[in-house]
Amino acid sequence: MHTRRSVRSMPVLAAAVVMAAGTLVALAPAPAHAAAGATVPFTSVEAESASGTGTRIGPDHTQGTLASEASGRRAVRLSPGQRVEFTVPRAANAVTVAYSVPDGQSGSLDVYVNGRKLAKTVPVTSKYSYVDTPWIPGARTHHFYDNARLLLGENVQAGDKVAFQATNVQVTVDVADFEQAAGPASQPAGSVSVTSRGADPSGQGDSTQAFRDAIAAARGGVVWIPPGEYRLTSSLNGVQDVTLRGAGHWHSVVRTSRFIDQSSSSGNVHIRDFAVIGEVTERVDSSPDNFVNGSLGPNSSVSGMWLQHLKVGLWLTGTNDNLVVENNRFLDMTADGLNLNGHARGVRVRHNFLRNQGDDALAMWSLNAPDVDSSFENNTVTQPNLANGIAIYGGTDIAVRNNLISDTNALGSGIAISNQKFLDPFHPLAGTITVDGNTLVRTGAMNPNWNHPMGALRVDSYDSAIEAQIRITNTTITDSPYSAFEFVSGSGRGYAARNVTVDGATVRDTGTVVVQAETQGAATFRNVTATGVGAAGVYNCPYPSGSGTFTLTDGGGNSGWNSTWSDCSTWPQPGQGNPDPDPGRNLARGRPATATGSQDVYSPAKAVDGDANTYWESANHAFPQALTVDLGAREAVRRLVLKLPPQSAWQARTQTLSVQGSADGSAWSTVVAAKDYRFDPAGGNTVTIALPDGTSLRHLRLQVTANTGWPAAQFSEVEAYLS
Structure with a gap:
């Protein structure tokens, strides 16, 4: 599921912070936990x-x-x-x-x-x-x-x-x-081989009907997929009471973008030890371009699979009670890796490896009926590039245990526990939601809809107040670019996030704050230790203004994050504490950038992405053009460095530009008057502009009126420094 956040600014109201001795009894020492992440070969x-x-x-x-x-x-x-x-x-x-x-x-x-x-x-x-x-x-x-x-x-x-x-x-x-890939397994005795029903292991012929015939013949037994490549041109359905088994995913490969598509099954379906590799190149949400679309039925399993180039690995609707999904690899999906879409009890998803998913890597979404007593355990998730690593949207008595999640991007957190419904009828979080033993590395991201960050672990009362008991225990959060724990009502309607306990957490090198509280509600923190905090311990500024406070109760054993960000009119930037841990930091890098126009793929973000090989180019033949960067807070900027790509193909050119500044993004003043600046490959295609003493701005604008090398404004990097 992708995150549909409203486009909005974040005016905020300071709220009380309570960090006093809590009234709850201290918990007993936590038991030893399994290592986070999947066991992989x-x-x-x-x-x-x-x-x-x-x-x-x-x-x-x-x-x-x-x-x-x-x-x-x-x-x-x-x-x-x-x-x-x-x-x-x-x-x-x-x-x-x-x-x-x-x-x-x-x-x-x-x-x-x-x-x-x-x-x-x-x-x-x-x-x-x-x-x-x-x-x-x-x-x-x-x-x-x-x-x-x-x-x-x-x-x-x-x-x-x-x-x-x-x-x-x-x-x-x-x-x-x-x-070390094992050799191909041997055919099980009594199994029905798809080649005996006419399947072509060269991948040239269409093996769809052969697979269907083998499944029908093997009801109650095993369908064998020998080493080779098999091409299916349409999906399988009516799959029930059967095992589909290959010789190992390095050896038995099925080429199809739609393997099983069925709304129901009597169950007892077991799929194991082969690869399904699709041809999905774009995401089309109305198309069932999935390994499994629908239901495998109760008491089924998926194991030892290599799943790649599909829209979704498993998009599970209907009844999937007691399903086990384990020891699989999910690679390069254009949307989710696995989404448990209601109607499921006792599902266990464990020891899977997921890389480069195009939406939530693992999700439970309680649409039409709640997911109940189901869990994501010991999975490794890396590089989901649109939404969350693991997302729980509603459901009753759900567990997220011992997962390793890293490098989330754009619209996601490492773990999201949410009442965002997307559609009705939705079943909000209920019972006890257990989030235990998880390790989050470089998770959290800048939400481009808000121009506002998302924490490594997010509790989100998006469409309704959270009434479930949220128990977050034994968490490790390392190198979050922004905050460690976020409490928010992502719709901007201020629903409460209550009944939260965070017990036992190690936070290292979080970019801004340990706790980012942006809605009403309450949480108790025990035994949470933090080192290398970028700006302050707590940002407590519920939105919208007047919606109520978020109360943080100190349950004891906390250390390293007892300060509070004092200015709710601005969001703290990474490393904005006192002193700045990196005084040479480029203030513009990664910040929201906009422009009066852009050409093709050469968007404003390319001018602040830290890569001098990419660049922003304005609309052509339409001077004047302007690029604006929001630094996030007022800064005493002393120096700008402007760059064009360093390749020899970029010949020397002169751009005429002025520098403007603003505290609020609406009232602008000229900081440096219009002047010609020459970008020359001999000097690295770089221009440095010194700003006057006393300059203080949050919004930086470069107004370009001419370019001798191209009929547009062009910058590969816009950098801003304090010295």
């Missing part, structure tokens, strides 16, 4: 930690950039002929590479083992990337990365070197997963 190595001749990009958490969607917010850009070389961390015979190539381009990566070139290459393409969803407020082009896998054809050992070299296209390499 591979080891990942980040490209930025490898050696090679490419260029490292990032870190960045600005929406719509290659670095911000990368694992760890960093990656390595390879021009043709450049390479990145990984030290193999474990014995392996297979590798998966997460990569991106420019839109509209394809090519390959040559592969080297200990300096020896293999005959095999890794194909790379933008076919499944650069997704646009203009019907989702705040969405921009996203989903830049894709994953390609390769059986090396030989064994490599820990310490060996595996390199990937770009041949005929620029490739940004993010991460490589090394593993």
